[in-house]
Amino acid sequence: MRIAAILAIAFSAALQAAPPVLLISADGVGSDQFTVRTMPKLWALSERGRRGEGLPPFPATTYNGHATLATGCWPEHHGVVANSYPDPKTKVMVAFANRSEDLQREPLWVAATRSGVRTAVFQWVGATGPWEGVTPWRLEPFRPGRTDAIALAFSEAALKDGAGLVMTYLSGTDEEGHLHGPRSAETRIKLKRMDDELAPWLQRMQAGYPGLRVVLTADHGMAHMRRRIHLPSVLNGIGCELIAHGGSAYIYLKDPQEASKALARLRQAGLRAWTRERVPARYHLAGSPRVGDLVVLAKEGQWLSKARSSREEEAEWQGRKGAHAYSSEAGSMPTWLVVLGAGRGPLGRVPLWDLAPTVASWLDIRWAQTPDGRIIR
16 A cells, blocks of 8 residues: 555645646737837747747638637537637527537536646636536636736646646737737737737746746737628628638628529628538538538628628727728738747747647646647647
């Protein structure tokens, strides 16, 4: 019994032996926004680590991107195919796909908890409660109005109390980009504020926790808007429900026989459009019934409107100086990506679904089901 007890203690210590990992997502910060001029302090930190670009899933939206970061899976597998969609079974609209039950694949915080890694999660998409009965050690679901200072304080307290993995959501530049545009003075001010707050905090965490590994990334970038395309006008007379995300949209047809007519109209309007089954394989959507019958993609700088009343139109125009939801091929959609504590040098372009498997490999986290992403060596 004495030998068994010693072995158990040694095994428990081994589980916590790996240096802690801090995964931070700053909403809406694109790789083109992260420069030596906009964020000089964080840029200097990145020079001592690895810097690259994160390639978001399509459509590049907040909930979709964070679900991909959490699960290491493509949208057709993790199920959060956009910020909202109708449930294919009940036909009830999931207006905000931010619940634990919306995830159809295991998130990193669950895999970590099952693997014995003490995990803390702050305001991450999909982290609202237990997933298949498993809740991380510390969990703070999203609540409006909480500042980045609160997020960093939560993260620091978790590291101090022995967390092996901390996943933290920061507000980033998403709101400023939507309301004022990605190149606006308001966005530049927010980037500077992030730089002034986050860089010294990270330096302090690195000094206090030798070997700490940090991943800084985001869910999507932000494009400057130039033109609005009104989908109800394009599809006039075709019965459908529209979910527009910005630069892309899902169309749920009342009569599937009208698919050819709708596709012809959309393409005539200069849009790319496919039936769900024929969406290009690189977008990883065809396998999910939550995706629309038709998938529409606009050119960068165009945003898709679904407004059917003056009231909806007024609400929709607010904040349309910047938008996202394009594919990662659009120049403004890749995210910033910095890795500290894992060597030096360029990272290149990294699909966001590769980050969770990489973090899991650092902490010897075992997945119930192998993710789609690969480990970045």
